[in-house]
Amino acid sequence: MPSRLRTRPPIALLTDFGYRDHYAGVMRGVIAKIAPAARIIDITHGVPPQSIMAGALALRESWRYFPAGTIFVVVVDPGVGTARTPIAIETRAGAIFVGPDNGVLWLAASAAKIRSVVKLTSARYRLPAVSNTFHGRDIFAPAGAHLWRGIRLKDLGPRITTVEQLDLGVPTRNTRALEGRIVYVDGFGNLVSNIDRGSVARLNASFPARGLWVTIKRSAPMKILDAYADAPKGAPLATFGSFDLLEVAVRDGDAARRFKAGVGSPVIVAARPG
Amino acid sequence: MPSRLRTRPPIALLTDFGYRDHYAGVMRGVIAKIAPAARIIDITHGVPPQSIMAGALALRESWRYFPAGTIFVVVVDPGVGTARTPIAIETRAGAIFVGPDNGVLWLAASAAKIRSVVKLTSARYRLPAVSNTFHGRDIFAPAGAHLWRGIRLKDLGPRITTVEQLDLGVPTRNTRALEGRIVYVDGFGNLVSNIDRGSVARLNASFPARGLWVTIKRSAPMKILDAYADAPKGAPLATFGSFDLLEVAVRDGDAARRFKAGVGSPVIVAARPG
Amino acid sequence: MPSRLRTRPPIALLTDFGYRDHYAGVMRGVIAKIAPAARIIDITHGVPPQSIMAGALALRESWRYFPAGTIFVVVVDPGVGTARTPIAIETRAGAIFVGPDNGVLWLAASAAKIRSVVKLTSARYRLPAVSNTFHGRDIFAPAGAHLWRGIRLKDLGPRITTVEQLDLGVPTRNTRALEGRIVYVDGFGNLVSNIDRGSVARLNASFPARGLWVTIKRSAPMKILDAYADAPKGAPLATFGSFDLLEVAVRDGDAARRFKAGVGSPVIVAARPG
Numbered sequence: 001m002p003s004r005l006r007t008r009p010p011i012a013l014l015t016d017f018g019y020r021d022h023y024a025g026v027m028r029g030v031i032a033k034i035a036p037a038a039r040i041i042d043i044t045h046g047v048p049p050q051s052i053m054a055g056a057l058a059l060r061e062s063w064r065y066f067p068a069g070t071i072f073v074v075v076v077d078p079g080v081g082t083a084r085t086p087i088a089i090e091t092r093a094g095a096i097f098v099g100p101d102n103g104v105l106w107l108a109a110s111a112a113k114i115r116s117v118v119k120l121t122s123a124r125y126r127l128p129a130v131s132n133t134f135h136g137r138d139i140f141a142p143a144g145a146h147l148w149r150g151i152r153l154k155d156l157g158p159r160i161t162t163v164e165q166l167d168l169g170v171p172t173r174n175t176r177a178l179e180g181r182i183v184y185v186d187g188f189g190n191l192v193s194n195i196d197r198g199s200v201a202r203l204n205a206s207f208p209a210r211g212l213w214v215t216i217k218r219s220a221p222m223k224i225l226d227a228y229a230d231a232p233k234g235a236p237l238a239t240f241g242s243f244d245l246l247e248v249a250v251r252d253g254d255a256a257r258r259f260k261a262g263v264g265s266p267v268i269v270a271a272r273p274g
Numbered sequence: 275m276p277s278r279l280r281t282r283p284p285i286a287l288l289t290d291f292g293y294r295d296h297y298a299g300v301m302r303g304v305i306a307k308i309a310p311a312a313r314i315i316d317i318t319h320g321v322p323p324q325s326i327m328a329g330a331l332a333l334r335e336s337w338r339y340f341p342a343g344t345i346f347v348v349v350v351d352p353g354v355g356t357a358r359t360p361i362a363i364e365t366r367a368g369a370i371f372v373g374p375d376n377g378v379l380w381l382a383a384s385a386a387k388i389r390s391v392v393k394l395t396s397a398r399y400r401l402p403a404v405s406n407t408f409h410g411r412d413i414f415a416p417a418g419a420h421l422w423r424g425i426r427l428k429d430l431g432p433r434i435t436t437v438e439q440l441d442l443g444v445p446t447r448n449t450r451a452l453e454g455r456i457v458y459v460d461g462f463g464n465l466v467s468n469i470d471r472g473s474v475a476r477l478n479a480s481f482p483a484r485g486l487w488v489t490i491k492r493s494a495p496m497k498i499l500d501a502y503a504d505a506p507k508g509a510p511l512a513t514f515g516s517f518d519l520l521e522v523a524v525r526d527g528d529a530a531r532r533f534k535a536g537v538g539s540p541v542i543v544a545a546r547p548g
Numbered sequence: 549m550p551s552r553l554r555t556r557p558p559i560a561l562l563t564d565f566g567y568r569d570h571y572a573g574v575m576r577g578v579i580a581k582i583a584p585a586a587r588i589i590d591i592t593h594g595v596p597p598q599s600i601m602a603g604a605l606a607l608r609e610s611w612r613y614f615p616a617g618t619i620f621v622v623v624v625d626p627g628v629g630t631a632r633t634p635i636a637i638e639t640r641a642g643a644i645f646v647g648p649d650n651g652v653l654w655l656a657a658s659a660a661k662i663r664s665v666v667k668l669t670s671a672r673y674r675l676p677a678v679s680n681t682f683h684g685r686d687i688f689a690p691a692g693a694h695l696w697r698g699i700r701l702k703d704l705g706p707r708i709t710t711v712e713q714l715d716l717g718v719p720t721r722n723t724r725a726l727e728g729r730i731v732y733v734d735g736f737g738n739l740v741s742n743i744d745r746g747s748v749a750r751l752n753a754s755f756p757a758r759g760l761w762v763t764i765k766r767s768a769p770m771k772i773l774d775a776y777a778d779a780p781k782g783a784p785l786a787t788f789g790s791f792d793l794l795e796v797a798v799r800d801g802d803a804a805r806r807f808k809a810g811v812g813s814p815v816i817v818a819a820r821p822g
Contacts, residue, residue: 187292313580
């Protein structure tokens with residue numbers, strides 16, 4: 001029935017295919033051919049090439065904002081053509097995740113509470129010829145499109161019981177400080193760390209009325225502000241940004257460039273000297 | 275009714291979120307969740323970061339080409355999280371503009387003739403939690419989606435009577451010449467100035483039969499041609515491009531790089547020596 | 549009838565307009581205005597500026613994966629505003645191609661078997677004002693949208709009988725080796741040559757049990773592997789990638805940067821010394 005079809009959840013795409021080539025476009029074509037009425041929404045195709053962590057974080061930050069039942073097709077796949085397993089995951093939250101089993105699905109799927117996982121082995125739901133270099137086209141897009149059409153997860157292949165995990169790393173804590181590291185750099189040059197609000201709040205509670213300082217590399221100590229624009233133009237700051245993780249930014253500027261920092265750079269949150 | 279719904283005007287997105295991150299994708303997800311049948315069309319997410327002028331010009335050049343009633347959600351928002359006001363504007367031309375009140379909506383909205391403006395204050399039409407860093411997700415996308423669903427402008431918040439303006443600057447004229455400046459550099463490196471056809475025509479009329487020369491920085495004088503391809507390959511030229519403003523280009527090349535010019539660079543149109 | 553309309557083939561866009569500007573967005577707006585129910589799918593807008601060969605290859609690699617009857621609107625158009633002809637092509641395979649007659653449509657259209665070609669001259673199916681710089685907006689998008697609405701090819705203008713061709717060049721063969729050249733560099737830095745599987749198989753058959761070596765510029769000889777990931781991390785390799793042409797890649801790396809190679813660079817496939 002038309003009106004029900006139109007409001008069915010979309011298929012969302014997240015890849016590192018970039019915007020120069022036709023690769024993401026071909027995935028859209030494959031989906032449109034198998035599931036002509038499915039709506040396709042791009043999350044991004046700009047994940048840094050082969051960066052499983054960046055893809056995993058982008059997915060973790062996105063999936064909740066999509067309609068329940070959205071099918072996420074995720075391709076950040078440095079192991080394409082090897083033994084790494086293509087999988088699909090159903091979750092209690094309703095979201096379905098399709099992609100390589102290399103950790104890229106983990107942060108989102110575990111947050112959505114995994115119910116069932118299958119290996120994408122059924123030849124029926126792949127393209128007739130499967131290349132060794134482009135499983136986004138040959139395996140993942142078809143799986144997403146067939147799921148949208150209503151096949152059941154188990155039609156795609158046998159159930160498996162473990163999924164490759166990935167973690168952000170836990171900040172280390174000593175008496176006066178927390179040390180974390182940068183896990184994501186966004187297009188504005190904002191440096192997102194793995195330091196969560198809770199850890200910062202606990203540190204702060206141990207040093208009442210002192211306040212905290214954030215440093216990255218050899219930066220001067222920065223305060224934790226509520227918004228980018230609470231700093232003067234061009235000034236560095238720390239804030240809990242949209243990831244709800246501590247990030248280092250420069251008001252109207254590029255913190256990654258300013259501090260020559262990137263994924264892996266250490267970030268320190270310390271109590272101010274009392 | 276399905277067929278009417280399907281042909282309702284789209285929601286058009288214009289941001290400086292870039293293509294690396296999930297930010298634009300999350301806005302699409304938010305819209306799809308609130309207004310599942312709304313069609314989303316991207317104008318671009320490649321506005322140079324924080325460039326209000328570039329965003330304003332891209333919107334000015336785009337809105338007329340969209341279906342009447344299109345809802346434009348525009349996020350170029352260096353002041354996110356501060357006192358700058360989120361607004362929505364209804365126009366006599368039918369277009370609706372949603373975004374921060376920092377001038378980015380002005381060139382388009384004033385061309386479309388502003389009828390009514392409101393502040394986006396109603397908590398009902400925002401996401402439940404509003405961050406200080408991502409109002410595209412938390413305020414602007416929800417407002418656009420709810421408008422699409424049929425709420426009235428005044429449901430979003432109280433009416434206001436002034437809107438932040440922005441202007442391209444007026445070229446200065448002396449007896450023999452016009453001086454303007456570059457206001458937009460496109461992805462091909464074409465340099466778009468604030469010099470309009472009328473000013474050039476008036477200058478030309480004052481020096482009949484002499485013809486005009488255009489110079490930028492230390493360029494050799496360039497003729498005003500009808501099309502890029504009227505110049506030899508690799509040669510610089512001036513033309514009235516798709517903005518209907520005088521632009522400096524290089525046939526099959528990049529004028530911004532050739533002339534080391536950018537936003538703010540002066541451009542001179544002068545009568546040829548007689 | 550709604551349900552039939554919804555599953556009608558899409559309009560697919562392929563341009564070199566990039567992602568910085570509103571140009572591709574304006575084309576989407578023009579289509580939405582003329583054909584509000586048409587679904588628009590982007591192949592890419594990241595074709596390197598003015599690169600007819602890159603656009604032609606991206607289209608050749610994409611069209612088969614789209615629903616039969618898809619209307620491809622392709623704008624890589626260094627000659628915009630000159631005498632080069634805007635055309636539309638109907639094919640036996642069902643695909644319809646719209647774009648400038650400069651070779652960009654050739655590889656795909658000839659593979660799809662050309663049935664009929666027309667010049668886009670009818671003012672009725674252009675925008676009312678046609679610029680000299682933006683035929684994507686003024687001519688090509690409107691033609692695609694009107695075709696989607698059901699006008700016949702011949703309504704767009706007079707039939708023509710020749711189309712601008714383009715070819716990838718044929719690898720040269722001597723007794724022990726094949727020499728081809730790079731014709732496409734993708735966003736991962738993979739270097740795609742014009743050397744096809746058949747030529748390599750014939751060379752291989754002439755030197756049974758020796759095996760083949762691939763070199764580019766001063767690279768060490770590389771083996772032809774089945775998948776990128778069959779090489780150790782950071783190692784160069786040759787493979788038949790998704791274009792089904794021999795490509796040079798670096799496992800989890802960027803071959804274009806590693807070998808300082810690009811379009812036109814020679815690639816040699818030679819029998820190993822026996």
